[in-house]
Amino acid sequence: MEKTKPKAVENQAEPVISILGLHKSFGKLDVLKGIDLTVYKGENVAVLGKSGSGKSVLIKIIVGLLKPDLGSLTVLEKKVEKLTGKELDELRLRIGFSFQGSALYDSMSVFQNLAFPLTMNVKHLDKQKVKEAVEEALEAVGLKDKAEQMPAELSGGQRKRIGIARALILKPEIMLYDEPTAGLDPITSAEINELINEVQEKYNTSSIIITHDLTCAKNTCDRIVMLVEGKFLPSGKFDELFHTDNQQVKDFFSYNFIQ
Amino acid sequence: MIKDHTKKAVISERIDEYFLGVYGAYKFVLRFFKEVFVPPYHFRAIITQSYEIGIKSLALISVTGFIIGIVFTKQSRTSLEDFGAASWLPNLVGIAIIRALGPVLTALICAGKVGSSIGAELSSMKVTEQIEAMEVSAINPFKYLVVTRIVAATIMVPLLAMYCVFIGLIGSYINVHAAETTSFTVFFKDAFSSITFIDLFAATAKATVYGFTIGIIGCYKGFNATKGTHGVGKAANEAVVLAMFLVFLEEVIIVQVSNWVRNY
Ligand SMILES: Nc1ncnc2c1ncn2[C@@H]1O[C@H](COP(=O)(O)OP(=O)(O)OP(=O)(O)O)[C@@H](O)[C@H]1O
Ligand SMILES: [Mg+2]
Numbered sequence: 001m002e003k004t005k006p007k008a009v010e011n012q013a014e015p016v017i018s019i020l021g022l023h024k025s026f027g028k029l030d031v032l033k034g035i036d037l038t039v040y041k042g043e044n045v046a047v048l049g050k051s052g053s054g055k056s057v058l059i060k061i062i063v064g065l066l067k068p069d070l071g072s073l074t075v076l077e078k079k080v081e082k083l084t085g086k087e088l089d090e091l092r093l094r095i096g097f098s099f100q101g102s103a104l105y106d107s108m109s110v111f112q113n114l115a116f117p118l119t120m121n122v123k124h125l126d127k128q129k130v131k132e133a134v135e136e137a138l139e140a141v142g143l144k145d146k147a148e149q150m151p152a153e154l155s156g157g158q159r160k161r162i163g164i165a166r167a168l169i170l171k172p173e174i175m176l177y178d179e180p181t182a183g184l185d186p187i188t189s190a191e192i193n194e195l196i197n198e199v200q201e202k203y204n205t206s207s208i209i210i211t212h213d214l215t216c217a218k219n220t221c222d223r224i225v226m227l228v229e230g231k232f233l234p235s236g237k238f239d240e241l242f243h244t245d246n247q248q249v250k251d252f253f254s255y256n257f258i259q
Numbered sequence: 260m261i262k263d264h265t266k267k268a269v270i271s272e273r274i275d276e277y278f279l280g281v282y283g284a285y286k287f288v289l290r291f292f293k294e295v296f297v298p299p300y301h302f303r304a305i306i307t308q309s310y311e312i313g314i315k316s317l318a319l320i321s322v323t324g325f326i327i328g329i330v331f332t333k334q335s336r337t338s339l340e341d342f343g344a345a346s347w348l349p350n351l352v353g354i355a356i357i358r359a360l361g362p363v364l365t366a367l368i369c370a371g372k373v374g375s376s377i378g379a380e381l382s383s384m385k386v387t388e389q390i391e392a393m394e395v396s397a398i399n400p401f402k403y404l405v406v407t408r409i410v411a412a413t414i415m416v417p418l419l420a421m422y423c424v425f426i427g428l429i430g431s432y433i434n435v436h437a438a439e440t441t442s443f444t445v446f447f448k449d450a451f452s453s454i455t456f457i458d459l460f461a462a463t464a465k466a467t468v469y470g471f472t473i474g475i476i477g478c479y480k481g482f483n484a485t486k487g488t489h490g491v492g493k494a495a496n497e498a499v500v501l502a503m504f505l506v507f508l509e510e511v512i513i514v515q516v517s518n519w520v521r522n523y
Contacts, residue, residue, distance in 0.1 A: 060391075063395050065391050065394060065395065089397035090397070092394070092395050092396070092397045093396075093397050095395070097392075097395040099388050099391070099392060100388075101387060101388055103387060103388040103389050103391065103392040104389070104392075105384075105389050105392070106387075106389070107380075116396070116398070117396035117397075117398070120396070120397075120398045120403075121396070121397055121398070166392075166396075170396075
């Protein structure tokens with residue numbers, strides 16, 4: 001299933017995330033060494049890279065969970081480093097974040113997991129509205145029957161999907177997926193890829209999708225960037241990268257057996 | 260910075276670590292007081308936590324308080340009888356349980372049960388990124404997880420201490436009644452005969468301080484756990500050890516202060 005829809009970039013859409021010269025290190029370990037990236041409205045961008053290359057660190061910086069050492073970061077026209085706590089919270093409500101390890105609250109049921117961001121952030125919301133929103137989100141990830149279960153009773157793939165549903169519940173303008181298909185079987189992976197595309201089409205969200213999975217990158221993303229040794233290699237569409245002369249890109253692609 | 264593995268360097272690193280820890284804890288306490296009075300208050304979460312803390316420790320405190328009451332009375336009797344002062348037994352037991360044993364025993368049990376469970380719960384939330392998940396949902400995890408637990412512990416430990424005192428005195432009464440057939444009212448009148456308002460106040464205040472200590476140490480260790488499942492066990496363990504140590508330290512200080520007030 002190849003993506004055929006028109007590329008958002010070609011529509012001259014406005015940028016929703018712009019990163020310029022971003023650096024981040026932990027002690028002696030330099031993880032990001034000058035990252036530039038622009039994501040446009042309605043666009044899905046895949047970030048590929050080896051394990052430990054700093055992909056998760058990058059998206060944690062975007063939502064302000066980690067502070068960059070250097071560089072500028074503008075998200076939805078806000079300069080993240082200049083925001084006060086309250087402004088940062090307002091920005092975060094417009095961003096959905098699906099964690100690598102799902103990060104479901106394991107003291108709460110699936111329903112409560114999804115309702116939590118809603119009830120804590122939207123004042124005076126009646127129970128019926130919450131229920132509807134939760135059901136809609138569960139429907140979107142195809143797990144409507146799991147509402148009353150505890151996270152511990154779910155499989156890894158189901159947890160991942162609930163994590164995505166929780167990130168979607170506030171109808172974010174930007175979605176950040178951290179390895180949405182890692183460790184899943186091909187069929188479930190394909191379902192998640194479809195879900196990512198649906199979200200993009202339905203709400204016109206922009207997404208950054210971190211992945212090792214080239215099928216996922218190919219089927220969900222308008223553009224692919226590769227993080228190698230703390231820097232991005234030139235970005236491009238899947239086919240462009242697939243037939244590139246760049247040895248580092250070739251190395252990465254040659255380990256994945258897809259045509 | 261090149262890491263130096265000589266003995267001196269290791270020692271100085273440990274000392275640095277210690278003072279950084281103390282500074283971190285100090286900042287944590289400050290942050291608690293900064294956030295506890297600012298809305299939103301999360302009353303529901305406070306009630307849930309109070310229930311958890313209270314109910315979880317109730318059985319253990321009942322058993323321990325009761326047995327300590329019986330044993331302490333039984334063991335003290337022989338000494339008092341040597342002086343022909345067995346009738347002073349309720350008075351002695353009252354002082355011992357209300358002033359010292361009740362609050363301290365409760366605090367130690369709670370340090371074990373509550374401190375470790377808070378430490379383990381928060382640290383496992385930390386290492387599985389649940390705390391970060393709250394942050395990205397624009398929910399203040401410090402307020403929702405930490406403040407509620409500390410408030411609940413600060414409220415529940417004194418209540419549990421009062422309960423422990425009561426159960427301890429019942430245990431003691433059963434022993435006294437079996438040996439000397441003292442009536443219930445006489446026993447309690449004797450037990451409280453030397454107890455002043457200052458004693459009751461000091462006991463409650465003391466238990467409140469212990470509750471706060473247990474809550475804040477459990478939360479501090481859990482909230483600052485390092486990555487990995489190893490960090491969970493470590494956080495729970497350190498929370499118990501540090502909370503118990505601080506409870507004893509505070510006991511010594513509070514006894515000095517309340518004695519000073521009493522004699523003033
Ligand atoms: N909070 C932190 N403190 C110290 N080092 C960290 C921290 N977070 C990440 N790192 C380090 O930064 C590097 C990049 O980590 P990151 O989690 O971004 O990798 P990743 O590209 O997401 O890898 P994976 O594909 O395995 O998830 C790693 O070497 C990691 O050890
Ligand atoms: Mg990662």
